[in-house]
Amino acid sequence: MRINRIKEKAMQGVFFLTAITSIAAVVLICIFLFYNGIPAIAEIGILDFVGGQKWAPTNEPASYGILCMIVGSVYVTAGAIIIGVPIGILTAVFLARFCPPALYKILKPATELLAGVPSIVYGFFGLMVIVPFIRDNIGGNGPSLLAASIVLGIMILPTIIGVSESAIRAVPESYYEGSLALGATRERSVFKAILPASKSGILAGVVLGIGRAIGETMAVILIAGNQVQIPSSITDGVRTLTANIVLEMGYSTGLHRQALIATGVVLFVFILLITLSMQAIKSRSEKNG
């Protein structure tokens, strides 16, 4: 009997320990990133680092300004949102309200499946199809802000569609019926009664999409051109924070390497802010609903 009690307690302890690994993991990631990145930021100076437009780590004297990369990440993400969000939400509306059940049985698993396509495959597709298309028909070299926005826009579609659809489905049917009873058409009822009610769920999907787009690395490297510049047109190349890390980490040493890790810190802070706002949206919608 006593051995059993000890075993029970011991295993409860083991389960508890495994449960706190996720806390330990986040703490470890923070410690390692900040410990290796903050000294570099301090040495370069936070304003020169975040606000500097010149990234020339191999020059003498070297300059480490990542403003171009921050702008690049923001532009690429904004482009992906402009392309992916309207189409994604409208597709979710179609799936939730207008889709014939027979078609739904095919489309729903298809969109779910596509969420799993590896990002490198999206990147390769962009490199072989979208980049040449832009070069031949729109102008520029091909690898560009536009190419990255299109590919990332397609990439975040499944996320946006999935989250938005379940948000739309969560709206009580009585909203729709009430609107119909007042004489509105089906479309008007969907857009004026159901969509506003599912606002916070859809917003959560958009924020999730932003997180995916800003953190995307390998696909972007292949198609964004990677020039360190603030793009003046959508066919110009850009370099994102993520691309900066992967492109130069292989051969960097000393302060250069630390500056790349600090680039990761900036990215990490962006992501933490997105995660926080995501949780704020969630807790607010829980309170309201």
Add this chain to the structure above:
Amino acid sequence: MADAINEKQSEIKAINKIAFSQRLKEYKRKPLSLVMYLIVVLAAALSIFALVFLIVYILVMGVPHLTPDLFAWEYNSDNVSCMPAIINTIIITLLTLLIAVPFGIGAAIYLAEYAKRGNKLVKVIRTMAETLSGIPSIVYGLFGMLCFVTAFQWGYSVLAGAFTLSIMVLPTIMRTTEEALIAVPDSYREGSYGLGAGKLRTIVKTILPSAVPGILAGVILAIGRIVGETAALIYTAGSTTGLVDGVMSSGRTLAIHMYMLANEGLHTDQAWGTAVVLLVLVLGINTLSSFIAKKLSSKK
């Protein structure tokens, strides 16, 4: 789940059965509604087209390049075989699961069976797991490089890659396992307690076995993520060609191999072939996962 949705849809139809001619009349009065309807259909068609086009295009371009050379056992710069990369991927996947599955299941058991409702610590654990699932893979890669490769002095190695990936897939396994555990009816627990079993025995002998399909679906989902991962591996497991020899040696997985081919741009044909292999592998794994999950929900 799908049945419930279908039922709901047929219910809606029963309430709002409008004849086609009636609808046409309505659209004549409210042309804006017709425009909105067309926009919705157009957007849906566009996104389905984009996604289908992507897959079909890769299959059409890649399948002709699936030559026996591409699957040769030995890698050299002529055949750019992806076989060693496939085997490396399997090794890294197994190693990652070996680390992540016990931790993920243990954590889920604690959250679902032991933790009391409203416990502050549980809230923190959930928040942290959510934070983990939002961190982009390149940040995991950086962390893995700083922690396992540099601080632990493992160098670029399969082991460092597997540890990095196991942190990455931990939230996936935790969440799906917890859902599977919660879905086990309370009567199972009561029955087991009633027969005199303790908590541990109840969990191991009753709850876990009936939650296996759900856990399996989550694990397979995690495998899909591992196989498709690039950014977290490039500076932890490295990109050495050829078969790994031991867990401390560096080796490229199939996804990394794909990235290298695409980036070098020298072997376009083989890159298309490799893209097909990778795509089919990941989509197959994910289909298997959702198939198991569906089977589970239809049983109930």
